[in-house]
Amino acid sequence: MKNVVIALSMLTLTACSTMQPPRYSVSVDNVQTLKSLTEVKGEFVSLNEPAKFSSNCRLMGPIEPADGLSISQFITKAFNDELKMADKYSKDEVKVTGDITKIEFSSISGVTSGYWDISLNLKSTNGKSLAVNNKYSFKSGFxxxxxxxxxxxALSPAVQDLIKATLSHPEFTDLMKHS
Structure with a gap:
């Protein structure tokens, strides 16, 4: 009986945890790609949260980005951080908004693997739009x-990978080109 009480106490204590990903770290590869895109200049203004997204991971609690950011603010800031490092950020050029049309994660895919699956619909003040989706897989644990x-x-590298997929999209330059 004592073991059951201890196990339930541990479950209760761990169920209240919030897992916080590290702050976003700029990708050198993404910065290099951006630097090679001569016509790209602008900023990501905002992304709307999806209608449904559960940030809860098993019985552990929610996954919430650092610094009190929402997932959409985290992704928006990541795009802008990449643009700034590549000297492509400008409040005076193209402004990109959009929707996170899908965001989900699994901490148990194939027993010890996981994934982040993120899709965006982006719209530019120049009238262009772009849909992008990316599924990032990683080793999780049992x-x-x-x-x-x-x-x-894995959230930060998943967003790096999402940005890489966005930059690699054939229509990205048109999205970020000042008309």
Whole structure:
């Protein structure tokens, strides 16, 4: 009986945790790609949250980005950080808004793997639009603590990969080109 009480106490204590991914880290490859796109200049203004997204990871609690940012603010800031590092950020040029049309994660895909699946519809003040989706896979873990922490840690590289997919899209330059 004592073991059951201890196990329930541990479950209760861990169920209240919030997993916080590290702050976004700029991708050198994304910056290099942006630097090679001579006509690109602008800023990402905002992305709307999807209608449904559960940030809860198993019974561990939610995954919430650092600094009190929402997922949409985290992704928007990541795009702008990449543009700034590539010297392509400008409040006076093209402004991009959009919708996160899909965002979901799994901390248990194939027992010890996980993924972040993110899709965006982007719209530019120049009238162009672009739809992009990216599924980023990673190693998670078997137990909830390890898997959920790995899922939180994978958010930043998942967004780096989403940005890479966006930059690689054949219509990205048109989206960011001042008309």
């Amino acid at each position: 137990d909830a603590i390890t898997a959920c922490n790995a899922t939180a840690d």
